Amino acid sequence: MKKRSLAMLLVAAALVLAAGTATAVTRGSPDITATLQDDTVAAGEEGTLEVVLVNKGDLDIGDQQNPSLNSEVTTARGLTVDIEDGKAPISVTTGTRSLGSLPTGSPTTTSFDISVDENAEPGTYNVPVELSYDYYSQISDGVRQQSSVTRTRTVTVTVSDDATFDVTNVDSNAQVGSSGTVAVTVENTGQTAANNSDVTLASQNGELTFGERTESTRSVDSWAPGESRTFRYDIAATDDAQVESYPFQLSVAFDNPDGVRKESATSSVSVTPDPEQTFSLSGVESSLRAGEEGTVAATVTNDGPRAVDNVVINWASDKSDLSPQETQVAVGDLAPGDSTDVSFTVDATDSAEAGTKQFDFVASYRNSEGDRAESDTLEAQAQVRPSQDEFSVDSANTTIGVGQSGNIQVTVTNTRNQTFSDITAKVFTSSPISADDDEAYIDELEPGESETITFSVSAEGSALQKGYPISLDFRYEEPDGDSSISDTYREEIKVTEPNDGGGLPLLVIGGVVLVLVLAVGGYMRFR
Numbered sequence: 467m468k469k470r471s472l473a474m475l476l477v478a479a480a481l482v483l484a485a486g487t488a489t490a491v492t493r494g495s496p497d498i499t500a501t502l503q504d505d506t507v508a509a510g511e512e513g514t515l516e517v518v519l520v521n522k523g524d525l526d527i528g529d530q531q532n533p534s535l536n537s538e539v540t541t542a543r544g545l546t547v548d549i550e551d552g553k554a555p556i557s558v559t560t561g562t563r564s565l566g567s568l569p570t571g572s573p574t575t576t577s578f579d580i581s582v583d584e585n586a587e588p589g590t591y592n593v594p595v596e597l598s599y600d601y602y603s604q605i606s607d608g609v610r611q612q613s614s615v616t617r618t619r620t621v622t623v624t625v626s627d628d629a630t631f632d633v634t635n636v637d638s639n640a641q642v643g644s645s646g647t648v649a650v651t652v653e654n655t656g657q658t659a660a661n662n663s664d665v666t667l668a669s670q671n672g673e674l675t676f677g678e679r680t681e682s683t684r685s686v687d688s689w690a691p692g693e694s695r696t697f698r699y700d701i702a703a704t705d706d707a708q709v710e711s712y713p714f715q716l717s718v719a720f721d722n723p724d725g726v727r728k729e730s731a732t733s734s735v736s737v738t739p740d741p742e743q744t745f746s747l748s749g750v751e752s753s754l755r756a757g758e759e760g761t762v763a764a765t766v767t768n769d770g771p772r773a774v775d776n777v778v779i780n781w782a783s784d785k786s787d788l789s790p791q792e793t794q795v796a797v798g799d800l801a802p803g804d805s806t807d808v809s810f811t812v813d814a815t816d817s818a819e820a821g822t823k824q825f826d827f828v829a830s831y832r833n834s835e836g837d838r839a840e841s842d843t844l845e846a847q848a849q850v851r852p853s854q855d856e857f858s859v860d861s862a863n864t865t866i867g868v869g870q871s872g873n874i875q876v877t878v879t880n881t882r883n884q885t886f887s888d889i890t891a892k893v894f895t896s897s898p899i900s901a902d903d904d905e906a907y908i909d910e911l912e913p914g915e916s917e918t919i920t921f922s923v924s925a926e927g928s929a930l931q932k933g934y935p936i937s938l939d940f941r942y943e944e945p946d947g948d949s950s951i952s953d954t955y956r957e958e959i960k961v962t963e964p965n966d967g968g969g970l971p972l973l974v975i976g977g978v979v980l981v982l983v984l985a986v987g988g989y990m991r992f993r
Contacts, residue, residue, distance in 0.1 A: 492532075492605040494525040494539035498568065500595045500619035503575065507556070507623060508630035509586040510655040513731040514577045517547065517595060517621070523570035535605050542568040542599035547576055554591035554623050555583040568599070584655070588627040595619045628722045629656035633733045634694060640674065641772070642742035643705045644839050650716060650735060653694040660689040660720035665697050667735065668715045673707040674737060676700060689720070703739040711736040744769040745829045745841045748805075752848035754788070756818040759884050759945070762825060762848050763809040770802035774831035779808045782826040782843060787818040788850070800831075820852040856882055856950075857911075857940060861957045862918075867964040868931065871902060871924035874959070876938065878919060880911035886942040887911075893921045894937040898929035899959055901936075925961045933958045 503516035523540030545565045549558045560578040596618050603613040635651040668681035676682040684697040718730040747764045754760035766779055777797040781790045795808045829841040862875040880886055889908040895901045906919035936959055940952040
């Protein structure tokens with residue numbers, strides 16, 4: 467019994483040794499299938515065929531101890547794919563595709579651009595797909611045997627008789643920084659009518675949009691074969707848009723004659739906006755002065771590129787000490803290159819600082835779509851001059867004898883650029899000078915106009931022979947109806963020796979009056 471067990475052990479050991487010296491072989495090949503993601507096309511269509519490839523692999527002899535060798539013999543290496551036209555009414559415009567390695571498992575997709583013949587007959591057609599690749603057909607003791615093969619698979623393409631669409635014209639008046647329209651003309655190039663069609667234009671860039679949306683849709687009930695339709699879409703270009711081509715995609719969803727909802731292939735559409743509408747200011751002039759009413763005037767030019775209607779120039783400056791009486795000046799219509807003059811009347815407060823100031827304006831207008839639009843800010847620089855008195859005063863006949871009275875004449879000139887009216891002049895004196903008639907009136911003074919007024923003043927007998935000051939001011943009405951009081955003007959009255967031709971001195975007259983009073987009193991007492 468023991469001898470038999472020992473013999474069996476020896477046989478088992480021999481078998482193990484024999485197995486260890488046997489040669490390990492892994493053998494197999496790729497097995498690739500080809501299908502189309504969408505196998506339906508239409509006559510006259512330009513589109514793509516999406517070819518889906520799946521490698522199922524074919525393993526003849528596997529290696530349980532080293533499974534990675536199994537995938538080596540089933541992987542296609544250096545895979546290239548080509549589509550032949552065959553007898554299908556299509557033209558393939560894409561060359562050979564190189565995909566690299568394709569292991570088993572997950573599918574991979576490659577696309578080919580095609581165009582379908584205009585007169586293609588509806589039906590199903592076989593299209594050859596040629597696959598070329600290398601693979602390891604066998605691995606034995608680390609030695610890899612490589613093979614190269616070309617396999618042909620067949621996919622089917624169905625040419626439907628559904629409607630197809632072709633963009634034949636694109637016209638746009640879009641403009642940078644403004645709104646406009648895009649008109650797209652589309653032809654039904656298919657063999658059947660399209661019903662309940664929704665034609666969608668989608669922007670591929672945020673600088674040209676349909677208001678707040680990136681796409682817009684137009685609808686048409688019935689669309690016959692060979693019929694062209696024009697669809698208009700409202701579009702807006704931002705201020706950041708450039709004068710360059712922007713891509714759009716147009717697609718049509720429709721019901722075919724069987725009532726089945728279909729979606730056309732997308733068509734590429736490009737839109738190039740015109741340059742932004744611009745204006746310029748030139749010849750800026752200013753008559754502004756602190757404390758006065760003045761004007762800011764300039765020439766406005768439409769720099770194009772388009773004619774604009776109902777142009778209005780708006781005051782856009784925010785200055786508390788410079789206030790326009792009107793904030794808008796209507797200009798009217800301006801063709802490209804046309805110019806017109808505008809002027810704003812401005813009230814400058816007394817606190818307005820003199821110097822060069824910047825003023826901002828904005829041109830608003832109606833564009834080619836009739837929509838109201840605005841220009842960028844138009845900047846201008848203009849001078850504000852320092853304030854000056856409302857009047858200049860020149861006096862005459864300012865000499866009075868001690869104890870005498872007389873008239874002084876004052877010539878008043880309006881130094882502002884506006885007309886003053888209802889002007890009341892008043893003179894103020896202090897002892898020993900007094901005013902017997904301290905007011906004078908001027909009905910109106912236009913800019914630069916002068917008028918002479920007269921006051922009656924007296925010098926007391928106690929006055930010394932020297933100069934004494936008097937003051938004048940003016941109450942007047944401005945053009946807007948406001949009443950104002952001027953600053954105070956000072957003039958000099960010179961007191962001299964009594965003038966013989968000027969009547970009795972006041973002291974002498976007073977003495978004579980006193981003597982007469984006493985004499986009359988005594989007479990009445992002793993009568």
